[in-house]
Amino acid sequence: MNGRTSLLLTDLYQLTMLQAYFDQRMADTAVFEFFVRTLPDNRNFLVAAGLEQVLDFLEDLQFTPQELAWLAACGRLHSRFVDSLRELRFTGDVQAMPEGTIFFADEPILRVVAPLPQAQLVETRIINLLQFQTLVASKAARIRLAAPESLLVDFGLRRAHGAEAGLLSARASYLAGFNGSSTVLAAMQWGIPIFGTMAHSFIQTHERESDAFEHFARSHPQASTMLIDTYDTEAAAHSLVPLAHRLAREGIHIQAVRLDSGDLAGHARKVRLILDQGGLTQTTIFASGNLDEYRLAEFIAAGAPIDGFGVGTRMNTSADRPYLDCAYKLQEYAGVARRKRSEGKATWPGRKQVYRSYGADGCMSGDVLTTADAPACGQPLLVPVLRQGRRLSSSPALDAVRDHARAELARLAGNLRTLTPAASPYPVRIAEPLSRLAAEIDKRA
Known part of the structure; x- marks a missing residue:
């Protein structure tokens, strides 16, 4: 620091x-x-x-x-x-x-x-x-070994044990093989790639979920990951398909969807099917929520169609x-x-x-x-x-x-x-x- x-x-x-x-x-x-x-x-x-x-x-x-x-x-x-x-x-x-x-x-x-x-x-x-x-770093290395091909992002700042711990854990996890962090200061200080999606509160401030998706995509056309589990995950995925095609005609592409609650593997399978049937085969699935190496290993072994993970509390505190x-x-x-x-x-x-x-x-x-x-x-x-x-x-x-x-x-x-x-x-x-x-x-x- x-x-x-x-x-x-x-x-x-x-x-x-x-x-x-x-x-x-x-x-x-x-x-x-x-x-x-x-x-x-x-x-x-x-x-x-x-x-x-x-x-x-x-x-x-x-x-x-x-x-x-x-x-x-x-x-x-x-x-x-x-x-x-x-x-x-x-x-x-x-x-x-x-x-x-x-x-x-x-x-x-x-x-x-x-x-x-x-x-x-x-x-x-x-x-x-x-x-x-x-x-x-040792915890992050285990997570990387459990999911060697997945996108891994440090999501732990908000529950880290203090500001210094949150910043240094972004550094340590990147050092050990993570792809980046949500911590902005880590990007300025060490050049660590930063990743971010959207908040449930953004969805809740809109009367219609699809309007929230569209407004966010237009605001961030180069980095649009949609959080789809605020209400009904599969219904949100269905509503995203026509919107994605309409935005694509304007050169705006929905890059990924994020799952943050419930049965992540089960939701991922259903969402993947919805996206593929809707022609969004290039839209990836990103998951977060109380993850660690053990859960990632389970997802990989079960063939869950999840392309990336946001790993926070359990890594930044090495919870086990x-x-x-x-x-x-x-x-x-x-x-x-x-x-x-x-x-x-x-x-x-x-x-x-x-x-x-x-x-x-x-x-x-x-x-x-x-x-x-x-x-x-x-x-x-x-x-x-x-x-x-x-x-x-x-x-x-x-x-x-x-x-x-x-x-x-x-x-x-x-x-x-x-x-x-x-x-x-x-x-x-x-x-x-x-x-x-x-x-x-x-x-x-």
Whole structure:
């Protein structure tokens, strides 16, 4: 998103820890990594997303005079520490998996190497950005896999959990393979194609439904999708046929009809027959209303004649699995590898790299998680993206990121492309150097 994010959009404990670090003069280099501990139920993979917004945040990191004045007056922090924040900037390095990359549990998708106060302060916002867009992109990818040939449009802004969530979910879903969004700002900001139809209220303001169709078609002759389920869906389809022929003689063509309620598959079959018998074979059918990958898979399996779908709430909130068990954890400080050993939340220590191998068919065959200084066979997935607080290259176009995500999904083995858990999960092997490092740290502890 354009515009600076306030550094006060964080957890209080980030600031209280920074003051404690300041008082103890702890500013050696720290290494933090973001990863997902376990895949959500029914998920065989995740799609990395949100990196661009993280890099924007890090490059713009700075307290404003107003924020510093509030911190000085809040009574929680002492003046010497608050004064020290005036010159705070992010000067560290970042390595990350490119957006659109498929990844799995325990694999870091981003590593921050920076003085401890800087690396600590950014934790909350990094998790906030990466968790949400990765969650939505992964859900959207499943929807694309369920309906590989269909037009898919993000319809979720109005029920998203806030304005930023609605905008970023438009980006994440497009990145993962959707054709576009109904969110206008997403078009201006990232060039995402925008789609829209008409509202039930427009139909209701007219005495005759056919008049509403005609008025809308004349107002939008190049983009006319008619919402036909306000009253009687099939009756509306019948009334549309003569109108469409009359408008066609003037060069105005009804491109599609939209169904938004009831038995979508049943209505689609009846409407398709009405349109075909009326000579409107080129008019497509678009459906919306509480859709997700499971319903789309049912429609496809049943051969429902629906050409496109508007998917909103259940995708933008990832309704079946609305969060990721993710973390941003310290892995090294002052040159010494560190490891959290809490029950159920133990981490693999040190700076790490993920190496990916491919089979003869071009599909991903397995990953190796190892220490960054112990190369393994395969393609390394974490690459440098930020050095000394600045990007190493210009941001890739969103369409290029989308192409990368499409290529990644194409390399998934068939058993991982299903909507149910794979009988054989994707193999991620912990390399011996990493296991040895963990054992050494445990022994030292």
